[in-house]
Amino acid sequence: MEIKRLDKLPKRVIIPLAQHKGTPCIPMVKKGDSVVIGQKIGDSKDSYSSSVHSSVCGVVHSIEKAPHPDGNKVLSILIDTIESEEKVPFSPMKNPSQKDLIEIIKNSGIVEHYGVPTQTVLKPEGKKIDIVLINATSSEWIGGKFKAPLEYSTQMLDALQLLMKAAGASKGAIVIRSDDHESIAAFEEFKLKGKQLIVAPLIGNRRIGYYLKDRESNILVVSQERIYGKRILNFFTYNVTGRKVPQGCTPADVGVAICSVKSAKAVYDAVHEGKPYYETYVSLEGFVNCPSHVVVRIGTPFKDVIEACGGNSITSGKLIANGMRTGVAQYTDEVPVTKTTTRITFQKLEDVDIDETIACTHCAACVDVCPVELLPNKLAALADQGRFDECHQVYIDNCIECGNCSVVCPSKIPILQLIRYAKDAIEKAYEDIPGKESSNLKLGCCGGE
Structure with missing residues (x-):
């Protein structure tokens, strides 16, 4: 798939100090400070917080409340950009310990698409994780551009093992869509411990436990139909593992951690390259002359993403963050791309559903x-x-x-x-x-x- 990198810098980026569910970060810069790419500008307070980094070189314009794609205003660092690609020194780490991995993930600012810091998913307080799942069933959770299919499967399997080590889990699985023939072919090219990897289908009541015993392996790649939804974690857990999550609980309560392709790729990059999470992958929908997927610096206003892609104005339509069905309609195009932004959708005015609501007919x-x-x-x-x-x-x-x-x-x-x-x-x-x-x-x- 073609993924375009937005090379044109916005005049100003807006980097929220809360791009996660949990305690907002503490600003580490002040008005007038100069920053470079990858520099930590927001420090996490606890395990439910995730560090924030500058995605550009520039000067801090202000620290103030600014629009956020979730519809609120949150404390953000506004940076006036300058044309420079200067970065902080990246420090890869070889064979990190479990404690090291958790710190790397936290300090790199890695967050799941559903807003929970990845280190909290892997190491929840008072709970033990024994299975790590990478949900690769949705094209909205892009992991990045790979030179060859085998590179994708190699990095994802490496990332899975890093996530398992960080969680202290003994088992792990990558879950892909059953109709994603390109990914299935990529994984089946791979040899795991000298054996040809086979993508196992989750059919009927067959869960990953069956294949863990059958293959005598603690790592699997399985396929299933895509499960679409904003809060699919509990349902996804049962569908893949057979473990029922009680009402009011999370997958962690039954020993399961769920990460996305995007966060798995970010963990891989943080360990092997020392790269913090300052750019992300976003799908575009409904824009004229725009590519389907773009690599965007976190903090880039939606307006600049649209203009850089040659997209159309939103003055005569509706702008939606994170999908037509479950996303949030935006009241301004000045909201920034955040770590949890997966999709930007434009809907023409004539396509906006403006039908009046009537009483329920109980049609079921x-x-x-x-x-x-x-x-x-x-x-x-x-x-x-x-x-x-x-x-x-x-x-x-x-x-x-x-x-x-x-x-x-x-x-x-x-x-x-x-x-x-x-x-x-x-x-x-x-x-x-x-x-x-x-x-x-x-x-x-x-x-x-």
Whole structure:
């Protein structure tokens, strides 16, 4: 796949000090300071934080709250760029210990696409990880450009072993899509411990445990259909390992760590090149004359990404971060690319769905397409009325936020947005969450009222 590197520097980058779930970083620079590429400019406070690095050479313009792709404003370091490729010295490390690896990952600023610092995924407090999975089923989580398919498989298998060592895990697997013939061919060219690697399909109830015994190996590459969704981790864990994650828990509670191709590649680069995480890979969609995938310096405003690719203006359309179904619509194109940015989508005004929402007809189309067998219509109705306790009782936390329900709803009800609203309220323990008094939904047969 062709991946273009954006060589044109933006006039200013905006680097948020919170590009992860957890404690924001502490600024290590001040207004007027000069910085170079790879320099640490935000220090992590604890294991739930991840360091931040400059992606450009320049001068710190200010440290202030700035727009973020998640829709909020967060404390950010604004840097006026200069034309220079000066970098801090990168220090590769040979045969790092488990403790060294965790520190490298933390100090390199590596974060999963779902916002959790990678060192926290691998070494969760008070929990033991025995299986590490690399989810390579989605093209949105690009790992980088490789000169040859064999280079991709070699680096990914090396990265898996580094992740396993960091976690203290005895087993690991790379999970690819069953229709990704290029990746399957790349891995099947590889020899692991002198044996030809075979990509094993996860079919029916067959999980990786079967192949671990059959192959007498602690490392596997398996294939399955892509699982689409924003919060797929628990579902993905069960589908691959057969381990059920209890409601309100995470894969770490059953001994599983899940990383993406993007973070696995970043770990490989951090260990073998000493390179911190200051650039990322982003998919582009809906722009005229733009490549499908670009390498972008973290902190580059969306506007500059679009202009550098020869893309069109967003004044007559809708700009979305991280996918049409599950992403966040942007109110400005001045938001920066962050570590969790996977996709930038432009939707023409005539393609924007502006149909009015009507009352639920209880057609159950959303129920039919739900991959985890929930009742999305009921969850949406309860959420819309602020009945969050009842949402929790009917397993709203199990929603993987795939967006299938919203797509098929003939009443055009924003089911996914309502479910997210309720999940956020539950997560915040109802603090500052006002009850909704108005509703265009009726519970009817689904709620009894």
